[in-house]
Amino acid sequence: MPAKLALIAHDGQKDEMADFVQANESLFSRYHLVATETTGQRIQQETSLQVEQVLSGSVGGDAQIAAMVATSQISAVIFFIDPLQAQPHEPEIQTLQRVCAVHNVALATNRATADAIAEKFRQSRIAHLIFNPVSGQGNVEQDLKLIQELLEAQMQVQVHLTTPEIGAEELAQTAIASNADLIIASGGDGTVSVVAGEIMGTGIPLGIIPRGTANAFAVALNIAPGINPIRSACETILAGNTRVVDAARCNDLPLILLAGIGYEAETIERTSREAKNRWGALAYIMAGWQQLNEQELFETEIEIEGTVQKFQAGAITIANAAPPTSILAQGTGQVVVDDGLLDVTISTAESRTEALTTMIGLFGAALVKLGTNSENTVHFGAKQIRVIADPPQKIVLDGEIIGTTPVEIECHPGALKVFAPPAN
Numbered sequence: 001m002p003a004k005l006a007l008i009a010h011d012g013q014k015d016e017m018a019d020f021v022q023a024n025e026s027l028f029s030r031y032h033l034v035a036t037e038t039t040g041q042r043i044q045q046e047t048s049l050q051v052e053q054v055l056s057g058s059v060g061g062d063a064q065i066a067a068m069v070a071t072s073q074i075s076a077v078i079f080f081i082d083p084l085q086a087q088p089h090e091p092e093i094q095t096l097q098r099v100c101a102v103h104n105v106a107l108a109t110n111r112a113t114a115d116a117i118a119e120k121f122r123q124s125r126i127a128h129l130i131f132n133p134v135s136g137q138g139n140v141e142q143d144l145k146l147i148q149e150l151l152e153a154q155m156q157v158q159v160h161l162t163t164p165e166i167g168a169e170e171l172a173q174t175a176i177a178s179n180a181d182l183i184i185a186s187g188g189d190g191t192v193s194v195v196a197g198e199i200m201g202t203g204i205p206l207g208i209i210p211r212g213t214a215n216a217f218a219v220a221l222n223i224a225p226g227i228n229p230i231r232s233a234c235e236t237i238l239a240g241n242t243r244v245v246d247a248a249r250c251n252d253l254p255l256i257l258l259a260g261i262g263y264e265a266e267t268i269e270r271t272s273r274e275a276k277n278r279w280g281a282l283a284y285i286m287a288g289w290q291q292l293n294e295q296e297l298f299e300t301e302i303e304i305e306g307t308v309q310k311f312q313a314g315a316i317t318i319a320n321a322a323p324p325t326s327i328l329a330q331g332t333g334q335v336v337v338d339d340g341l342l343d344v345t346i347s348t349a350e351s352r353t354e355a356l357t358t359m360i361g362l363f364g365a366a367l368v369k370l371g372t373n374s375e376n377t378v379h380f381g382a383k384q385i386r387v388i389a390d391p392p393q394k395i396v397l398d399g400e401i402i403g404t405t406p407v408e409i410e411c412h413p414g415a416l417k418v419f420a421p422p423a424n
């Protein structure tokens, strides 16, 4: 069911409506409310609730709400009809009642039935779905419809689409403020990272429905296995198992996957949108191959818990979580997402051949889940790390270039509760 309710009252019933909404204010603050104009104004005057207003009932408002019911946008209509007063717009009132009957949408026409609906809704879970419509290559409308169909069988879902004006960060803040039972991020790793950054530390569980190019966080946690990732990700959420995992902040931005300094950042920057659309995740590998020819070593100072170490590096990867395919993160063979530590891998290769040997070593390490013993990599765990590079190096954070070094990263152990299968 959508987490959207309609509230309507005839003039002789507006006091009753105001009283009913006041009595249920904290419940209704969790819902998207829509009302006919004068009813909406009255509710806004007497409560702190936000109400979307359509036209007044007598000039088409009831018909507008009937259209929302017919298109599955509303889960219940609370319509306090005046039984003692004839209305000039009786046909529209009847239309709304009929459409509720046809679509099996709950309709309360007096206080007793409205109280019963409120009681039922108090027991429902409300999910806020933050959906990035410009992620990945799928059919956006079909994807959203499938997600709603699967989830709405078990919970009420409020859908928020990201736009250039209102991003995932603001939408996640709204969802947290309205006491969401769970928040679901659907898009690429960038969308998931931004939503996770807001949820960190709140205890609200995070669902992930991956629709991006790499979907590394979902892969790392085995959230959407199989050939239909949207369906399997929804099943993971509906199954209800959660894992408590670490998150991090990097120069005060959220980090759930990894920060890449040097080689990886240059690779991501040279991977065009066009190549991603055409080749998917392979586009990164092709760009990485080209970048191997051009990557220069840089001087770096790494500070961990007050101790400074100096290296000549081509790539530094600081990972919270990473799938085996993020090979530059695999110094320890497996990035553990709930160990309270960031996994740091420094590649010091001086030539293309050395770099290739290092990468093959890291790839092998990921396959067998054991640390690499290549002499061109250094790896360790850290709670907090600060990196300075000379010349300054670009940083890629969860797939987005965020600027250049210096960079400071701090692990927040157990800051996220994520719907995921148990770790094996």
Ligand SMILES: O=C(CO)COP(=O)(O)O
Pocket (backbone or CB within 6 Å): 008, 009, 010, 011, 035, 036, 037, 038, 039, 040, 055, 056, 057, 058, 061, 062, 087, 093
């Ligand atoms: O007429 C109505 C319902 O039939 C209600 O409209 P108002 O909320 O604008 O008074």
